[in-house]
Amino acid sequence: xxxxxxxxxxxxxxxxxxxxxxxxxxxxxxxxxxxxxxxxxxxxxxxxxxxxxxxxxxxxxxxxxxxxxxxxxxxxxxxxxxxxxxxxxxxxxxxxxxxxxxxxxxxxxxxxxxxxxxxxxxxxxxxxxxxxxxxxxxxxxxxxxxxxxxxxxxxxxxxxxxxxxxxxxxxxxxxxxxxxxxxxxxxxxxxxxxxxxxxxxxxxxxxxxxxxxxxxxxxxxxxxxxxxxxxxxxxxxxxxxxxxxxxxxxxxxxxxxxx
Amino acid sequence: xxxxxxxxxxxxxxxxxxxxxxxxxxxxxxxxxxxxxxxxxxxxxxxxxxxxxxxxxxxxxxxxxxxxxxxxxxxxxxxxxxxxxxxxxxxxxxxxxxxxxxxxxxxxxxxxxxxxxxxxxxxxxxxxxxxxxxxxxxxxxxxxxxxxxxxxxxxxxxxxxxxxxxxxxxxxxxxxxxxxxxxxxxxxxxxxxxxxxxxxxxxxxxxxxxxxxxxxxxxxxxxxxxxxxxxxxxxxxxxxxxxxxxxxxxxxxxxxxxxxxxxxxxxxxxxxxxxxxxxxxxxxxxxxxxxxxxxxxxxxxxxxxxxxxxxxxxxxxxxxxxxxxxxxxxxx
Ligand SMILES: Cc1cc2nc3c(=O)[nH]c(=O)nc-3n(C[C@H](O)[C@H](O)[C@H](O)COP(=O)(O)OP(=O)(O)OC[C@H]3O[C@@H](n4cnc5c(N)ncnc54)[C@H](O)[C@@H]3O)c2cc1C
Ligand SMILES: Nc1ncnc2c1ncn2[C@@H]1O[C@H](COP(=O)(O)O)[C@@H](O)[C@H]1O
Numbered sequence: 001x002x003x004x005x006x007x008x009x010x011x012x013x014x015x016x017x018x019x020x021x022x023x024x025x026x027x028x029x030x031x032x033x034x035x036x037x038x039x040x041x042x043x044x045x046x047x048x049x050x051x052x053x054x055x056x057x058x059x060x061x062x063x064x065x066x067x068x069x070x071x072x073x074x075x076x077x078x079x080x081x082x083x084x085x086x087x088x089x090x091x092x093x094x095x096x097x098x099x100x101x102x103x104x105x106x107x108x109x110x111x112x113x114x115x116x117x118x119x120x121x122x123x124x125x126x127x128x129x130x131x132x133x134x135x136x137x138x139x140x141x142x143x144x145x146x147x148x149x150x151x152x153x154x155x156x157x158x159x160x161x162x163x164x165x166x167x168x169x170x171x172x173x174x175x176x177x178x179x180x181x182x183x184x185x186x187x188x189x190x191x192x193x194x195x196x197x198x199x200x201x202x203x204x205x206x207x208x209x210x211x212x213x214x215x216x217x218x219x220x221x222x223x224x225x226x227x228x229x230x231x232x233x234x235x236x237x238x239x240x241x242x243x244x245x246x247x248x249x250x251x252x253x254x255x256x257x258x259x
Numbered sequence: 260x261x262x263x264x265x266x267x268x269x270x271x272x273x274x275x276x277x278x279x280x281x282x283x284x285x286x287x288x289x290x291x292x293x294x295x296x297x298x299x300x301x302x303x304x305x306x307x308x309x310x311x312x313x314x315x316x317x318x319x320x321x322x323x324x325x326x327x328x329x330x331x332x333x334x335x336x337x338x339x340x341x342x343x344x345x346x347x348x349x350x351x352x353x354x355x356x357x358x359x360x361x362x363x364x365x366x367x368x369x370x371x372x373x374x375x376x377x378x379x380x381x382x383x384x385x386x387x388x389x390x391x392x393x394x395x396x397x398x399x400x401x402x403x404x405x406x407x408x409x410x411x412x413x414x415x416x417x418x419x420x421x422x423x424x425x426x427x428x429x430x431x432x433x434x435x436x437x438x439x440x441x442x443x444x445x446x447x448x449x450x451x452x453x454x455x456x457x458x459x460x461x462x463x464x465x466x467x468x469x470x471x472x473x474x475x476x477x478x479x480x481x482x483x484x485x486x487x488x489x490x491x492x493x494x495x496x497x498x499x500x501x502x503x504x505x506x507x508x509x510x511x512x513x514x515x516x517x518x519x520x521x522x523x524x525x526x527x528x529x530x531x532x533x534x535x536x537x538x539x540x541x542x543x544x545x546x547x548x549x550x551x552x553x554x555x556x557x558x559x560x561x562x563x564x565x566x567x568x569x570x571x572x573x574x575x576x577x578x579x580x581x582x583x584x585x586x587x588x589x590x591x
Contacts, residue, residue, distance in 0.1 A: 126397075170331060173452055224406055237569065243582075
């Protein structure tokens with residue numbers, strides 16, 4: 001079996017976000033940290049577990065983005081990916097799923113695999129689309145928000161439990177090749193082993209250069225404006241020391257007969 | 260007038276989800292006051308009755324896809340059926356609800372017509388007659404306005420963002436049309452098998468008048484003790500959690516509140532160390548009073564809280580317990 005795991009380096013705000021002068025993206029300053037998407041760690045772990053069950057499995061990790069996403073690919077190697085592929089774009093700003101999904105599908109069309117795993121959502125741009133867009137362009141079936149995956153490499157099937165809303169689950173059988181988006185909680189991702197961390201540091205990453213605009217799949221949307229939304233708080237911010245705030249809170253709730 | 264906007268309702272067991280009615284509000288943003296410019300699509304194996312009801316309540320006509328393959332939710336078959344309908348060619352907007360399954364079908368339809376696919380849309384405006392779509396990033400910390408570059412656009416819309424409009428014309432007689440669909444199943448590699456509800460364990464959340472909810476901000480599993488102790492102190496209180504805590508198995512999924520967990524509306528909801536992701540808010544925003552404790556003054560949860568406390572929950576929770584006990588001296 002060959003499994004491809006899509007991993008994304010996401011923005012994690014660690015301070016007050018400010019917007020770039022042209023109004024088209026965030027200022028990439030100290031307020032932003034970068035790390036692997038939460039859901040992709042579950043996808044990586046799901047792939048590694050399949051490999052532990054079927055030892056002749058190969059797990060590759062792919063990521064689309066500019067040069068500075070390399071740490072996330074190294075992280076995927078440390079989590080157990082055999083190879084890392086960097087689809088290198090010039091874009092440092094917003095890459096919509098219309099583009100990333102097509103770039104991943106283009107890669108798969110020349111490097112076929114049996115199973116593609118992605119996260120159900122990325123924590124920064126929150127589209128929940130990249131996996132489904134890639135699947136649609138690969139012409140393969142897709143299952144979303146998986147909380148359990150069982151593959152049968154001989155029958156070429158995957159049995160997937162997909163989470164719908166409100167605690168309802170749907171059991172789906174997919175014919176491989178297929179793409180599955182992974183929901184958090186499907187497993188408990190392990191820590192990277194020392195040997196994998198060492199290997200990850202020095203392993204060669206395959207680079208596919210898409211930094212030329214002509215290599216991009218066209219433009220599907222244009223950002224007009226990125227902004228920090230005005231606070232719409234209708235509530236009251238309590239002031240003072242912890243003790244004072246607690247007293248005020250309890251008395252407010254008491255006045256309203258809630259406590 | 261050909262249909263301009265297709266609205267794809269979310270159905271399960273031949274019933275339309277409550278959120279699907281909000282799509283009428285999406286249609287109203289796209290063509291104000293013209294429900295006749297839109298049509299609902301819904302799928303099931305016995306769905307025409309539900310279509311009738313949806314059309315009557317929204318004054319929007321409905322196309323009911325009926326077929327055996329729609330007994331269980333099947334975004335692949337739904338997308339295939341939409342791709343085959345003649346109305347797709349002239350539709351400008353194809354709108355799904357923002358759920359993983361909605362995004363799945365949306366992506367497949369968008370790929371078929373090579374249209375922009377934009378998800379999680381929370382607001383729609385126009386500039387020079389061109390749509391400008393607004394969506395949130397980073398759990399509501401940032402918003403973006405984006406302009407599709409294709410003539411047709413496939414979108415998914417955020418639950419709760421669009422209100423169902425009042426029906427202006429009480430005499431409107433929206434059409435309901437049933438279409439029997441036989442998407443060839445034999446070559447499909449997507450087979451829904453069963454739908455089931457997660458097993459219920461009693462957490463008291465349904466009965467509680469106060470809910471103390473813990474999020475990833477509690478940091479350590481040990482700090483759960485604080486949450487439990489606050490819930491024990493307050494009258495008729497129960498403990499809930501955001502999804503990440505359940506993923507960590509610190510609490511069972513029966514305690515999870517949100518889109519994929521429970522929906523609650525207690526008298527008082529105390530959110531401790533919860534950022535306020537849309538998927539969490541969906542499960543608790545109808546609470547009568549919301550208190551949020553968070554170290555980040557910009558956390559999205561504060562935009563819906565009645566009382567906002569910027570503080571470390573480890574320090575603050577014991578203080579609430581003390582203050583409450585001081586108010587009710589006979590309890591301590
Ligand atoms: C399809 C789908 C369905 C989902 N369904 C659900 C669902 O049903 N329910 C749900 O909850 N989530 C759901 N999620 C996940 C959701 O998107 C968020 O990831 C999740 O709600 C975040 O949980 P959190 O607020 O606890 O964690 P975080 O977002 O990590 O927030 C932690 C917060 O704690 C604060 N904090 C840190 N330290 C402290 C401290 N010492 N004191 C006080 N505050 C502190 C931080 O400032 C931060 O705001 C779903 C996601 C997807 C993709
Ligand atoms: N730039 C990217 N490179 C590789 N995979 C990505 C990228 N963006 C998104 N993905 C994958 O798609 C999932 C969902 O992302 P999104 O559609 O942005 O919510 C992520 O969890 C990743 O698995």
